[in-house]
Amino acid sequence: MTDSNVSFLGRISLAVGTFFSILGDGEFAARVQRLRSGAPATAAPVATPAPVAAPAPTPAPQPAAPTLKQASPDAALQLLGLLQRDARFIDFVEEDVAGYSDADIGAAARVVHGGCRTVLREHFTIRPVREEAEGSRVTLPEGFDATAVRLTGNVVGKAPFTGSLSHRGWRVEDVRLPKLAASHDASVIAAAEVEL
């Protein structure tokens, strides 16, 4: 894991991860991993507005099957709109980067990074799940919140668990998305521009 030294593009993908964790039901760690392999692909359904962001299959074979909730596409579309407006997010992800030099991509990444950061700071309050520095030893008492902390590696024995913090995690404490007029078509996340 190279979590402690995230590159520019890596940070952008982290922003994407954050985005989806907000849409879903909070299983943040699982989603970050899923996104690392296929973020752009999951963003694609935006073109067809109706069924967006299928709910995560909850991998929890409990006695009673959990009720699944359908995430509202409006908030997702709105966030995509904000990311496109301030960070040119869709433009960046949809562009074929193969033919460009790292310097060109880096320059564009500044726009995307700066804009994503503005959107996140303006519309969300995001704090680490664990305040300790990464790499430090932490002890998890019995009954710790398994949604907020994911155990990895040699998971044996019973609580309290002591281990090294490899990622501090992120938790959204507040969401402040703009309100939309009910009649507004949120599926147009960036209007076409025609200069007269």
Place this chain on the structure above:
Amino acid sequence: MSEPRYSIGIDLGTTHCALSYVDFAGSDGEKTTQDVLPITQLTAPATIDDLPLLPSFLYLPHPSELAPFDLGLPWTGGRDFAVGEMARSRGAGTPIRLVSSAKSWLCHPGVDRRAAILPNDAPPEVTRVSPLETSIRYLTHLREAWDHGHPDAPFSEQEITVTIPASFDPAARELTAEAAQAAGYAGMTLLEEPQAALYSWIQKTDGQWRKQVRVGDIILVVDVGGGTTDLSLIAVIEREGNLELHRVAVGEHILLGGDNMDLALAHVVARKLAAQGTQPDPWQLRALTYACRAAKETLLTDATADAVPLVVPSRGAKLIGGSIRAELTRDELTQTILQGFFPQVDSAARPVSRARAGLTQLGLPYAQDAAVTRHLAAFLGRQVAALAELEGLQSTQPEGTSFLHPTAMLFNGGVFKSPLLVERILQTLNGWLAAEGAAPARLLEGADLDLAVARGAAYYGYVKRGQGVRIRGGIARAFYIAVESAMPAVPGLEPPIQALCVAPFGMEEGTEAELPTQEFGLVVGEPVHFRFFGSSVRRQDQVGTLLDYWSPEELQELDEIQATLPPEGRSPGEIVAVKLHARVTEAGTLELEAIPRGTGERWKVEFDVRGNANA
């Protein structure tokens, strides 16, 4: 009207408006409960958000440009214009439909401020609005946003303070008061912005300000906003054992601000790009200006950075292929901002004014000299005798100084988030002081640079009701009207005029000047115009003082004033002798009245804000 629950302070800025409020019930003495209202506004079509500031922009969309409900607000669907963030971002792409800097137009003596003239460069098809109407729309939006958030405490029942630049002339003050009235602000008071900044500083010290200033201190307030630079001097005096603040002088109106700095940097980078063969179009130049603002802030706060890369994104969807890359170096920043706007000049430096080249455009009269430090030197030089009339302070300034020596400084405005710029001005001023053997001025710290004016205005509304210290000082100018001199006319020369003082320096709010002995003949039913002058340095003149001679430094000509006697009870053409009488209203505007001899009548004399072709 019930007792107000809140004191509301409104910063009606050139580029941003803000609203702050103090809760009377939660405040006692110098401890106050204060908040800033997140202003509900459109940020994009049909998108409503709450932002701490309301950008002072008005967008006048084309009828087919937007969908039916795109301009709706939570409290109304019936608007055909947008103010705030959406207006700003939308207008960046369509500047011919964007009204900006309305406040600068409101005090532009060369245009009719009640006429629909904005946007200045709009094609005839666009329905224009007046600078006055634009201000009304911003103020109305703020009132409606408040009422939407506080249905239990209607705006019209609260104590309201609206801020204006200290350098606003009586006509601009009156227009602001008129706009507030039209926007439904009953019983509103005007407050000068540098005073508001000082009130905010006092409020933030929680009563500790008395330990940070002492009797005899002269506080220089330097307020550089988005579009204007405003200077004021406030003295600390002792009266009946209490510290009292007295505003002793205000500066000239200087149309120069942070936006000019960003634009100057953008042009520097654009020239560099042009040299490399890339010519940015107007859209890209605007994007470059935003990028330069961010880069400026980085370079001015982080002394170790040598250059900041800039990226102007392409307009089309090809972000990587179409973007322009550039950088802003520390050398360029130093050259443009520090040398251009804050050069280290000596105290005898004065702003350079060039003769206007040929045809004057009907644009805003931006300051011809961009050097804030030169304007500062001129201000302190002009006000060298400002303390001569103030009891208890006459002896504080050494003999033979060439400029007034401040002992403390307070900064306001976003550009001073940069410690480098604060340092620069402080160093320049302290250099001047050292050259005359005076002690260096101290920095009053802890000011809130973005919201101080709104917060200070709300705090002022609170202290006005008897809690905490008030800044005194009254009007910072004396006012005169021109009368034709009795000297024999010389052929080919304009008849010489004398200036008659009608309102002395320092008249307080809610007071009246005495009645002058001079009378004027007004023709019933016909408007009579008087040339009108103001002086920020003649503190000794009383009502009735006649000046035969003055230097251009001493008296500045303002908008004409105009009196019309209605023909009621008189025959048109009849000449009636009247006296001109001045009073300063509770709201803080200057009012002139014509009082006919022997009757109890009073006729309001208007400021002529229709613009003067020669101005």
